[in-house]
Amino acid sequence: MDVMAKNKKVIKFIIADDHILMREGLAKIISMEPDLKMVGEAADGAQAIELARNIDVDIILMDINMPNVNGIEATRVIKKEKPHIGIIALTIHDQEEYLFELIRCGISGYVLKDVSPDDLVKTIRGVAAGQSFIPPSLTTKVFQEFNRLANQRDQQHRHYGLTDRELDVLHQVAKGLANKDIANVLYISEKTVKNHLTNIFQKIGVNDRTQAALFAIKHNLVED
Structure with missing residues (x-):
């Protein structure tokens, strides 16, 4: 047992997994820690969402592949409605596509099911304290993906050749402002x-402000 656990508040958790043996095994291991208390279990994503809505919970251990509503969709819904809940994805898949999608949904931890009990407990406590955890084997892939997306956005802006001021004008057009109001x-x-609008239309290949606004939104050239 972590000695520091004696001085910590009780962390309430839910286990969401469609295999009852997995739920029971995890519950038995984790509940041995005095600062960790299971307050519910779910056999699919829909049940996990319902529990999150109705129970005071700090952490959800979320399996990815579950029937009815999978763990990714359940995570998306729960983080939208209850952003304070920390979600740790539990999976047998050491595949980056799951990780990237879950990160976009708002998970705080990604743990393979062959993790040691001690490491799982440390992850739960860390996420409850506001930390995030990604397996070291996937950390490099995550940074590579984020850098790729950042470079893609930069290249997209350079490709269309829009200046910062033209993007400012385009943003206002997308908001529905008339030329006088933009000025x-x-x-x-x-x-x-x-003049800016003439240049914008030419660069992105549209004929009017409505088409420009739709193009900007579709290609993420303007902020919300």
């Missing part, structure tokens, strides 16, 4: 706005 917001003349 007031950006502290430029209405004529300058028109």
Whole structure:
């Protein structure tokens, strides 16, 4: 037992897994720790969502492949409704596509089912304290993926050749503002706005402001 656990508050957790033996085994191991208390178990993602809505819980151990509603969708719903709940994905899959999707959904931990009991307990406590955990074997892949996406966005902006000011104008167009209002917001003349729009239309290959707005939204060229 972690000596520091004596001074910590009780961490309430739920186990979501469609295999009853897995749930019972995890519950037995984790509940041996005095600061960890199971407050519910779910056999699929739908049950996990319902429990999260109705029970005071700190951590959910979430299997990925479950019937009805899988762990990825359950995580997406729970993090949207209860963002304070820490979700740890439990999986037999050492595959980055699961990890990337789960990170986008808001998980705080990703643990393979062959993890040692001590490491699982440490992960639960760490996530409850606001930390995140990704297996060292996948950390490099995560950084590579995030760098790839960042470079992709940069290349996209460079590809269309839009300047920062043109992106500012396009953002206002996407918000539905008229040229006069855009001029007031950006502290430029209405004529300058028109010139920017002419350049924008030419660069992204559209003929009017409606098409420009739709293009900008579709290609993530403007912020929400």
